[in-house]
Amino acid sequence: MSDAGAAAVTLARPTEAPRRRSALGRLAGGNWLAVAAALALLIAVLAAVLAPWLPLADPDAVDTPHRLRPPLSPGHALGTDEFGRDLLARLVWGARVSLAAGVASAAAAMLIGVTLGILGGFYTGWIETLIMRLTDILMAFPYVLLAIAIVAGLGPGLRNAMVAIAIVGFPLYTRLVRGVVLSLREREFVEAARALGASDAVILGRHVLPHLLSPVIVAFSLDVGAKILATAGLSFLGLGTQPPTADWGSMLATGRQFVILSPHVVLLPGLAIFVIVLALNLVGDALRDVLDPRAAQR
Amino acid sequence: MRRYLARRLLLLVPVLAGVSVIIFMVLHLSPGDPAEIMLGSQATKEDLARLRTDLGLNEPLHVQYLKWIGHVVHGDLGRSLWMKRPVLGEVLTRFRATLLLTATALLLSTIIGVALGVAAATRPNSMLDRLSAVASLFGASMPSFWLGIVLMVVFALQLGWLPASGMYAPHGGGDLRDLLSHLVLPAVTLAAASVTIVARLTRSAMLETLGQDYVRTARAKGVSNRAVVLRHGLSNALVPIVTVVGVQAGYLLGGAVLTETVFAWPGVGTLMVQGILARDFPLVQGCVLIVALSFVLVNLAVDLLYAWLDPRIRYE
Numbered sequence: 001m002s003d004a005g006a007a008a009v010t011l012a013r014p015t016e017a018p019r020r021r022s023a024l025g026r027l028a029g030g031n032w033l034a035v036a037a038a039l040a041l042l043i044a045v046l047a048a049v050l051a052p053w054l055p056l057a058d059p060d061a062v063d064t065p066h067r068l069r070p071p072l073s074p075g076h077a078l079g080t081d082e083f084g085r086d087l088l089a090r091l092v093w094g095a096r097v098s099l100a101a102g103v104a105s106a107a108a109a110m111l112i113g114v115t116l117g118i119l120g121g122f123y124t125g126w127i128e129t130l131i132m133r134l135t136d137i138l139m140a141f142p143y144v145l146l147a148i149a150i151v152a153g154l155g156p157g158l159r160n161a162m163v164a165i166a167i168v169g170f171p172l173y174t175r176l177v178r179g180v181v182l183s184l185r186e187r188e189f190v191e192a193a194r195a196l197g198a199s200d201a202v203i204l205g206r207h208v209l210p211h212l213l214s215p216v217i218v219a220f221s222l223d224v225g226a227k228i229l230a231t232a233g234l235s236f237l238g239l240g241t242q243p244p245t246a247d248w249g250s251m252l253a254t255g256r257q258f259v260i261l262s263p264h265v266v267l268l269p270g271l272a273i274f275v276i277v278l279a280l281n282l283v284g285d286a287l288r289d290v291l292d293p294r295a296a297q298r
Numbered sequence: 299m300r301r302y303l304a305r306r307l308l309l310l311v312p313v314l315a316g317v318s319v320i321i322f323m324v325l326h327l328s329p330g331d332p333a334e335i336m337l338g339s340q341a342t343k344e345d346l347a348r349l350r351t352d353l354g355l356n357e358p359l360h361v362q363y364l365k366w367i368g369h370v371v372h373g374d375l376g377r378s379l380w381m382k383r384p385v386l387g388e389v390l391t392r393f394r395a396t397l398l399l400t401a402t403a404l405l406l407s408t409i410i411g412v413a414l415g416v417a418a419a420t421r422p423n424s425m426l427d428r429l430s431a432v433a434s435l436f437g438a439s440m441p442s443f444w445l446g447i448v449l450m451v452v453f454a455l456q457l458g459w460l461p462a463s464g465m466y467a468p469h470g471g472g473d474l475r476d477l478l479s480h481l482v483l484p485a486v487t488l489a490a491a492s493v494t495i496v497a498r499l500t501r502s503a504m505l506e507t508l509g510q511d512y513v514r515t516a517r518a519k520g521v522s523n524r525a526v527v528l529r530h531g532l533s534n535a536l537v538p539i540v541t542v543v544g545v546q547a548g549y550l551l552g553g554a555v556l557t558e559t560v561f562a563w564p565g566v567g568t569l570m571v572q573g574i575l576a577r578d579f580p581l582v583q584g585c586v587l588i589v590a591l592s593f594v595l596v597n598l599a600v601d602l603l604y605a606w607l608d609p610r611i612r613y614e
């Protein structure tokens with residue numbers, strides 16, 4: 001590439017490094033709620049990752065004589081469930097499943113959505129029509145309903161639930177990214193790169209992709225919480241994680257029958273979902289304030 | 299307006315065609331033989347062959363789709379394998395219950411959400427405004443099915459004020475009062491998240507319109523605060539509010555599945571989940587079709603409402 005081309009590249013690149021430093025600085029400096037939320041998330045992720053090495057009881061070990069013990073019982077800090085299984089251990093192991101399912105389905109939705117959004121925004125003609133009509137049709141369904149319908153076809157199970165959630169989730173990213181790409185396509189630096197003979201791959205990779213980072217990171221950080229809620233919802237309906245595997249949604253579903261005797265078997269997994277999703281939303285909001293201040297003001 | 303309506307109805311055709319293809323494909327997503335999945339591993343070869351013939355599974359995919367859509371257009375959604383009854387009648391009966399629940403929740407979220415949003419916008423940074431911001435964050439983070447269980451434990455099981463589940467009392471119920479008392483908890487559960495979303499959007503739409511020049515002019519002319527907020531503010535903020543209420547209608551139709559399961563509400567959502575667990579594909583397809591169709595119609599109604607509220611939209 002010529003010098004002029006290199007100049008165009010330099011001009012086109014958003015100033016990511018200083019922005020990120022200021023993001024971290026502002027996260028740590030002013031927004032204490034977001035810092036607390038980030039800490040809560042960090043603890044949850046660490047507990048989930050380190051679960052096999054933590055001094056926890058076997059989450060699947062049945063102990064019927066000690067069923068439905070209240071929190072702070074000897075040997076069971078958070079009590080036991082209807083089969084006498086340790087609730088703390090099941091919550092921590094459940095965090096592995098729930099967090100991984102949320103992140104994986106949001107990541108899959110993001111990858112599919114961003115790819116289709118770039119293609120739909122950059123190429124006019126039948127590619128754009130096909131992608132946007134598919135997106136329109138998927139968005140013509142209520143979100144949860146379509147996920148349930150897809151699980152109906154694939155069969156209940158965590159993996160299928162994640163696939164379903166990723167499929168119903170990608171149109172959000174496609175629309176977001178296409179909008180940004182459509183506006184970038186007409187910008188001078190893209191035209192300059194094209195005039196200098198840069199290939200589509202170079203234009204997309206070097207000039208378009210960096211501009212997508214901020215909106216996509218913000219959307220993703222807010223989306224993980226929504227995906228955790230959706231996975232938990234499917235598990236609650238018996239369409240996600242299957243017994244005896246612990247995940248927060250299925251723990252809520254099975255504990256529901258014992259809610260009068262032992263409310264903690266329902267309250268604790270629900271509280272875990274609530275706190276984690278709240279923390280994700282707070283961190284997502286803080287990220288948006290820093291990376292996309294105009295959207296935050298709206 | 300008529301031309302606009304005709305154009306919108308015409309645009310409905312490709313969307314409905316796409317929706318029907320997706321619903322049809324649901325049956326064919328499964329990696330194995332749908333007949334074997336539906337009847338289970340215990341089924342005899344004769345049973346499998348009969349079901350394949352009944353559902354037309356031996357024919358090419360496009361032929362199967364065309365036959366299926368032909369039946370659907372004539373109101374035939376097939377027979378439920380599990381209930382041994384025509385799907386349409388069963389789904390429509392259940393859909394009435396879903397519609398009642400969703401409409402009540404939508405009404406609640408619109409009335410409370412708009413009132414909260416207007417109040418927050420007229421007093422920015424007040425305690426009410428801040429509380430509404432916190433509530434909106436909580437609403438977006440709380441699993442509705444968990445909220446439903448908590449409300450059920452508190453108001454039905456502990457305080458005994460309201461019934462815990464179902465649509466009517468099993469003995470001696472059946473009147474309007476009985477129905478309304480059963481409706482309160484599921485409708486509040488379903489509406490909770492929407493209230494906060496409608497309130498936040500109403501607030502931002504109102505703040506925008508209240509900052510306009512014509513509002514300042516109205517105030518300068520000595521128009522009362524009430525008239526400024528309602529006539530000049532709210533009526534001009536209606537288009538974005540209608541948008542979010544329309545989106546919420548779809549969200550509530552889908553989200554009703556979880557609320558119905560918590561409260562054993564005999565709606566289309568519980569029927570669909572039962573259908574999935576029983577591997578009754580015609581029933582599941584029927585449920586999805588009816589809800590998706592109503593969602594598309596709600597979106598159409600919202601579009602028409604825009605055009606009525608803002609005549610500029612009709613001429614675009």
